[in-house]
Amino acid sequence: MEGVKKYAICGVSKRALNMFVGPILSTFSTTSKIVGLLDSDTKRFEICKDTYPSLSEVPEYLPNDFAQMVTDTNPDTVIIASRDDTHVTYIIKALEMGLDVIVEKPMATTGEDCQRIIDAEAKSEGKVTVTFNYRYTPIHTKIKELVLEGKVGRITSIDLNWYIDTYHGSSYFQRWNRMREFSGGLSIHKCSHHFDLVSWWTDQKPVELFAYGALNYYGAEGELNPKKEDGRFCGTCDVKLDCDYYRRWNSRSETVHVVDDHINNKNVGEMHNEYTNYRSDQCIYDSEITIEDTYTATIKYDKGALLSYSVNFSLPYEGYRLAINGTKGRIESTEYHIKERVPFPTEVQTIDFFPLFGSKETIHVVHKEGGHGGADPIMLEDLFLGVDPRRTYTIQSGAVDGAYAVATGEAVWRSVQEKKPICIKDVLSVSKQSV
Structure with missing residues (x-):
């Protein structure tokens, strides 16, 4: 379609789906089009396309396939909503290929990487926009x-x-x-x-x-820790009803619906089935923190x-x-x-x-x-x-x-x-x- 900008999504996260994919497919569908999806976890593609069936034919790519994605889909802009430490890699690759970038904050995780981005932008026809909402x-x-x-x-x-x-x-x-x-x-x-x-x-x-x-x-020395043991998950924890943080937002019989801008209204332990080899209900008292x-x-x-x-x-x-x-x-x-x-x-x-x-x-x-x-x-x-x-x-x-x-x-x-x-x-x- 003439006048429609094409976007490739790097990081098919909950943030990406709610902040960018959903609005592009609805509010901004006459001016914007999603042409590619990139993520390290193929399960995220399934969830994205189950949520938005109109993307069923959009091609999927793994992180090492960034250049191939750009060649195949010819996007105008890359939207980056992946894990923070991966932002710099995608930003610089996009700028080197002359593309504009929309990136979730923070732009990167170190000042050194930020300087690399600034230097790359200075040599590129593309520009970086950081979504400080x-x-x-x-x-x-x-x-x-x-x-x-x-x-x-x-x-x-x-x-x-x-x-x-x-x-x-x-x-x-x-x-x-x-x-x-x-x-x-x-x-x-x-x-x-x-x-x-x-x-x-x-x-x-x-x-x-x-x-x-x-x-x-x-962390391990948290004063309200009901049990000093690493590797627990809220969904399966045997002492969660003794955890004040869990009990504040959940009852014994049900999980209370909680409103949240940042984590998509999800509740403690509810999101762990949405990733491969990763759970988002890890124990807040783990020593690895x-x-x-x-x-x-x-x-x-x-x-x-x-x-x-x-x-x-x-x-x-x-x-x-x-x-x-x-x-x-x-x-x-x-x-x-x-x-x-x-x-x-x-x-x-x-x-x-x-x-x-x-x-x-x-x-x-x-x-x-x-x-x-x-x-x-x-x-x-x-x-x-x-x-x-x-x-x-x-x-x-x-x-x-x-x-x-x-x-x-x-x-x-x-x-x-x-x-x-x-x-x-x-x-x-x-x-x-x-x-």
Whole structure:
């Protein structure tokens, strides 16, 4: 069809199916077409085509067949939603073949790999787009607009405290994310979201940081571990009813349906039949876990702002508390994410603006339907229909933005390990031309 862009999917994950495949086949079917599927697990192809029968004739490829897939299907863009550590390989191969790339965040798992991507993009006709969907949440875009309007003046400091609840937080320790070699740790896999938001809101890049981190809740020394034994799975565990994390979201007689943007409304132990030789209901107390669940960091930015940041992956509710301070005033906002999982009444999120001299102003933002607080549908329109020409500021993230977010996360981990401040330039060397 004339004018239709062709997409190849690398990583036929749940994320890929829900975020990209489903919308392409429905909302964006007149402008977009899926021409190839690539994954290391052939079972994922079966699940994809059972879910979307219209893809039954789309060819399937294994990771080593990337070049053959491009030759056979001639895509315009490669969408990458595979395991985090594999992103860099597919991105660079696509760029070397002159293709555009849409990649799930984080863009890669190390600053070194991010630099490789930037260098490859500089030599390619293709470009990289990183799907930082948090930028598109209506509350977040309004905060960006208030900053651009000069409401707070020159930004001097930011306080951002992020809370991940016991359902979402524990899920990372059941899945591949729990291995640093695959995810880079949660300071990259998850926190890069938050670091990108701060850089985008403030139009400032991180320069240096100091951080602390720890594994407080999960792993072999987790205080609530009902039994010290490796290799267990929630679906077959003989002590799961003694596990507070399991019992919080499940009863003895049934699994309670839990809403979640990130893991497709799946419940503990429910997804283990969807992969070959892999289960996503691994025990959160296994000794093989190599990542942290708690971080605090102080970050200095290139235009003088200072960020005080914390994140905790085992809390009673999910959300964040934000404050942006400037020479003319202060912005505050508190979010309770996925209200169905918050065990107390919550109000609709607003933005409070406090001028340095004057009266408080409460801003009510029009909230929208869709994943991640209404962000996903808006982001997908930019991806598959082109960037909204009526928007007066940049919102799509490219390779340099993706690199700074990852480099900040890696610097957090390095600071935790080395017990000293880390300069971002030592993690990521971005050329002036790239910036």
